[in-house]
Amino acid sequence: MEDSIDDFMQSVGSQDSKPDGFLEKMKNSLGKMKARRRIGNEIHDLKKQITEVAERNERYKAREVFSKAKNTTVDPRALAIFQHASEFVGIDEPKAEIIKLLTQGASTQEKMNLVSIVGSGGMGKTTLANQVYQYLKGKFQCRVFVSVSRNPDMMNILRTILSEVSSQRYTDTEAGSIQQVIIKITDFLVDKRYFVVLDDIWDVDTWDIIKLAFPLTRSGSIIITTTRKNDVAESCHSKPFNGHIYSIRALNMVHSRQLFYTRLFNSEENCPSYLKKVSENILEKCAGLPLAIIAISGLLANTKSIEGQWKQVEDSIGRALERNPSIEGMMKILSLSYFDLPAHLKSCLLCLSIFPEDSVVQKKVLINRWIAERIIHTEAGYSKTYEFGERCFNELINRSLIQPGDTNRYGMVKSCRLHDTILDFIISKSIEENFVTLVGVPSLTVGTQSKVCRLSLQAGKQKELIVPRGLVLSHVRSLDVFGESVKIPSMDKFSHLRFLDFEDCKQLENHHLENIDKLFQLRYLSLRWARKVSKLPEQIGRLWCLEVLNLRGTSVCELPASIVNLKRLVHLLLNPDVTLPCGISKLQALEKLKLVGVYSQSFNFLQQFEQQQYLKVLALDFEDYNSADRENAENECKKTIIVASLTNLGNLLSLTVWDVPEFVRESLCPIPLSLQKLKVLRSSILHVPNWVGSLVNLQELRLDLVRAEQEDLYILGGLPVLRCLILRIDGREIRNTSLTRVIVCGEVGFPCLRVFNYYSRYVVMNLTFAAGAMPMVDDLSIAFHPENTESLGTSGDFDLRIENLPSLVKIRCIVHGNWSDGSRGKAAKAAILEAANAHPNRPTLSLLW
Numbered sequence: 139m140e141d142s143i144d145d146f147m148q149s150v151g152s153q154d155s156k157p158d159g160f161l162e163k164m165k166n167s168l169g170k171m172k173a174r175r176r177i178g179n180e181i182h183d184l185k186k187q188i189t190e191v192a193e194r195n196e197r198y199k200a201r202e203v204f205s206k207a208k209n210t211t212v213d214p215r216a217l218a219i220f221q222h223a224s225e226f227v228g229i230d231e232p233k234a235e236i237i238k239l240l241t242q243g244a245s246t247q248e249k250m251n252l253v254s255i256v257g258s259g260g261m262g263k264t265t266l267a268n269q270v271y272q273y274l275k276g277k278f279q280c281r282v283f284v285s286v287s288r289n290p291d292m293m294n295i296l297r298t299i300l301s302e303v304s305s306q307r308y309t310d311t312e313a314g315s316i317q318q319v320i321i322k323i324t325d326f327l328v329d330k331r332y333f334v335v336l337d338d339i340w341d342v343d344t345w346d347i348i349k350l351a352f353p354l355t356r357s358g359s360i361i362i363t364t365t366r367k368n369d370v371a372e373s374c375h376s377k378p379f380n381g382h383i384y385s386i387r388a389l390n391m392v393h394s395r396q397l398f399y400t401r402l403f404n405s406e407e408n409c410p411s412y413l414k415k416v417s418e419n420i421l422e423k424c425a426g427l428p429l430a431i432i433a434i435s436g437l438l439a440n441t442k443s444i445e446g447q448w449k450q451v452e453d454s455i456g457r458a459l460e461r462n463p464s465i466e467g468m469m470k471i472l473s474l475s476y477f478d479l480p481a482h483l484k485s486c487l488l489c490l491s492i493f494p495e496d497s498v499v500q501k502k503v504l505i506n507r508w509i510a511e512r513i514i515h516t517e518a519g520y521s522k523t524y525e526f527g528e529r530c531f532n533e534l535i536n537r538s539l540i541q542p543g544d545t546n547r548y549g550m551v552k553s554c555r556l557h558d559t560i561l562d563f564i565i566s567k568s569i570e571e572n573f574v575t576l577v578g579v580p581s582l583t584v585g586t587q588s589k590v591c592r593l594s595l596q597a598g599k600q601k602e603l604i605v606p607r608g609l610v611l612s613h614v615r616s617l618d619v620f621g622e623s624v625k626i627p628s629m630d631k632f633s634h635l636r637f638l639d640f641e642d643c644k645q646l647e648n649h650h651l652e653n654i655d656k657l658f659q660l661r662y663l664s665l666r667w668a669r670k671v672s673k674l675p676e677q678i679g680r681l682w683c684l685e686v687l688n689l690r691g692t693s694v695c696e697l698p699a700s701i702v703n704l705k706r707l708v709h710l711l712l713n714p715d716v717t718l719p720c721g722i723s724k725l726q727a728l729e730k731l732k733l734v735g736v737y738s739q740s741f742n743f744l745q746q747f748e749q750q751q752y753l754k755v756l757a758l759d760f761e762d763y764n765s766a767d768r769e770n771a772e773n774e775c776k777k778t779i780i781v782a783s784l785t786n787l788g789n790l791l792s793l794t795v796w797d798v799p800e801f802v803r804e805s806l807c808p809i810p811l812s813l814q815k816l817k818v819l820r821s822s823i824l825h826v827p828n829w830v831g832s833l834v835n836l837q838e839l840r841l842d843l844v845r846a847e848q849e850d851l852y853i854l855g856g857l858p859v860l861r862c863l864i865l866r867i868d869g870r871e872i873r874n875t876s877l878t879r880v881i882v883c884g885e886v887g888f889p890c891l892r893v894f895n896y897y898s899r900y901v902v903m904n905l906t907f908a909a910g911a912m913p914m915v916d917d918l919s920i921a922f923h924p925e926n927t928e929s930l931g932t933s934g935d936f937d938l939r940i941e942n943l944p945s946l947v948k949i950r951c952i953v954h955g956n957w958s959d960g961s962r963g964k965a966a967k968a969a970i971l972e973a974a975n976a977h978p979n980r981p982t983l984s985l986l987w
Contacts, residue, residue: 884910
């Protein structure tokens, strides 16, 4: 239906059709008449189909879903299920058993100790292995936790192992062959104790390759593998390793109750008495399978606490898991959760079947996909639609259908991943409903229908992945490329494409973007980290519907002049050395623009900048990429123009500035009072200017200071809604000078501050927290150098008085300097440990040096 309407609008309303002369105008009119007649016939046929569907639906009286989507934020109990699983899934006993198997006789055993955890999907193998890893990893020089998965990319896995154990960047681990990477890992580990977890191994051949990377010449090293396959576990158990097989057990009823009731009511005691019996019946049917309990509790958490509705859930489960506590039974549970979703959430969930197994999916990319394909849509504009997308994302987490990944400083989830079993389920649904066509996944068929709605190309071990012949690509809504051996199809085959993601596509080159103007419905285009792309075609200006364009990490240095024709462009993400054309004032829908290299732009561009009235997010880089002379007159003039423009950006919410310390001088106050986030990076300044105190809406602030003094804290403490404060003290110019103690007390303020980061790399920590200081701070990160603390002229050099932070729950401390030589370093470590242990909240402590 959408394609028919889009074709019609394109044929009768094309902005390119401007015929000259009588005959040309007549041909154009006749063409539009034919298009109207064709669309009339198609709409008639479509109306007939809709009527038939409505009549069938009325006959079958499809039941209402159990629950209604009502959540706007992530339920903290849903987060706790994944973040603190060790506290309530009965993991202590199996954890102790595995630790004993790994460590027994470690000092005298010539062979390496290895434990293979085996069990069906959803039993908690990964959680158990991770808990053991977190407990033991601090005792090893080299350690790594890596997911192998069903269709492993061996080169990627081995490079990840090398990167983690050697502390190299992943990009520095490139090698010509798998054998060469294995040799590099072996050479590095040959004289070291190491701890490796290989999660989710599916076949013996994979294990036979990976095990070659681990030398047996050093006793005390250990390996954990997890697998669903008994033959894999047996292979891991065999020589030359001192291997043990650990068959994971289902949860007993006590632990099942603990997991279930904690998710729903925070504790069993809070469960209403009238729901106890039906809850017990549901738990019996879950048969101790953690994933089943989590999925069902996620469903019930969105259902009214009414016995009748819970009984309906119980009856719908049947006895599948009770008879067969394995994948087949789990699918019954997941079907129940899936069919309880509203229609738009079903589509949102099925979109995750596009990604390869074990992918970490960024929330903003996922929501932008939903928007581009109009799976979610509001009439209030892009920002409001994105907010609605966040609510949909949160709803899927609350229902435990997706697992939360990384969180930001405020505890907001920024990424997600899928349990393998849930991914298998939604892939089966996607194929069944012809939602996604997967090409290159060995264990899956591409489906029976030739008409493709969404195409996911996933390159595996084959030499080159080619789109199969016979697939009809003209209706494809989204195209995703994963892997380096995919042959990029021609763009002119995807006339209705709306979402195109070439992120990290190393084989993408300029010529692959030819005919991109044929994608007249394209709304999202990401070329992020496609380094071989150096030029965009001029025809890109014909993508009238484009809303998001991401060019970060490409080699593009100049945008074509036609870019200003993209009247619907909302997000434009660039490298700082990219030159933008004049006419930016035409991009009136633009809300996010980053990263703009100020000195790379023309004067005309900068003078038009103040007309971007709808701009909400802006990042500016004042580093000169084209001249060694940064302080020339031309640059000074450009700086003046862009700073003056900022005062007119009345809707600006977020501003990031690089490499311009004088930007925040006292005499200059260019910042709109609407600003909620301000970051001034690589720009050390002497003190906090007074005008910062006027930013009454500021919630997040990052500043680089030469030193921090009492007056600076008073200015910052007066910000009424500040939630996150990051101060980085450069200190190189003052490390041999005397410092004064800065006291943070109740008078300083900080009424709403939750996150406080104070990084002082080259000088001593000169902060002390007095009574009443920062009453809401629960996340504290500090870094300092322990030497020369006598310059403070006080005793108790490392007594920060963190006990005066009443809400503290997490501490991260980095102590710079040489631990082995510095007695003051050891004293600092002991003082931080003692203070953390003495704090009444017993905050978690991460201590690095």
